[in-house]
Every structure is written in C-alpha cells, then in structure tokens.
C-alpha cells in the first residue's frame with residue numbers, strides 16, 4: 001500500500017498517449033517529455049504523499065523550494081488546510097514542490113522537525129529547512145513563504 005502510493009505519486013501519465021512516465025525527484029518541478037511520444041509533461045501540480053524515503057529524496061534533490069504539510073486524519077484544522085495546500089501546489093507548479101507527511105504514519109519525520117502541534121508547515125530549500133510555522137494558514141500565505149524561499 002505504502003509503496004504503491006509512493007510509486008504512484010512519482011509516475012505521471014502522459015496527457016497525449018497515456019504512457020506512464022517515471023519522474024526523478026529533482027525534475028518534479030520541470031516540464032518534462034513523454035518517453036514514448038515526446039509530448040510535454042507538465043510539472044507536478046498537486047501535493048505528494050511522502051514516506052521517509054520519498055521525503056529524503058525530494059527534499060535532498062529538489063531544485064526548487066519544498067513546502068511540507070505535516071498533518072493527520074483526525075486533525076480538523078489539517079482538513080481545513082488541505083484545500084489550501086492543494087491550491088498552493090497548483091498555483092506554484094513549476095516553481096515549488098509540495099509534500100504531505102502523515103504524522104501518524106511517519107512520526108520519525110515529524111520528530112526531526114520538532115513538530116508538536118499540527119497542522120505544521122515547513123519550507124526546505126537546498127536540503128535545509130528555512131522556515132517553519134504551525135497552525136492553519138491560507139494558500140496566499142503558503143505561497144508567500146515559498147516566494148520568500150526563492151520560488
């Protein structure tokens with residue numbers, strides 16, 4: 001289940017020929033090219049559910065700022081923030097990458113960021129955390145954080 005979700009999140013279906021293309025984490029924010037028909041593949045425009053492996057691989061190699069959404073299913077404000085996170089991923093496609101970390105399933109990642117309350121948001125640039133804040137915010141605020149980080 002975990003592996004399927006992870007693989008699915010990094011595989012993009014070609015809008016022209018529907019071939020499934022695997023996207024390396026460092027190219028998530030770039031327009032790629034379908035391996036079969038050469039049609040352009042748009043940059044990732046939705047939040048990616050991350051496990052530890054994907055988290056490290058994306059935050060360690062992304063060429064753009066990465067927004068992390070630490071959340072859990074039982075957390076009301078997290079559910080309120082979810083559409084804002086999705087909108088941020090859409091609006092910042094090509095300039096930033098958005099990861100979601102389920103703190104119940106991946107507590108070790110949350111511990112590394114000293115997450116004590118959720119929702120909690122962190123911005124990572126060049127592999128290093130540059131910003132972190134807890135509590136609900138709107139997509140305009142999230143996008144401002146990412147622009148401040150160079151998105």
Ligand SMILES: [Zn+2]
Pocket residue numbers: 014015016017018019034035036037038039
């Ligand atoms: Zn194609």
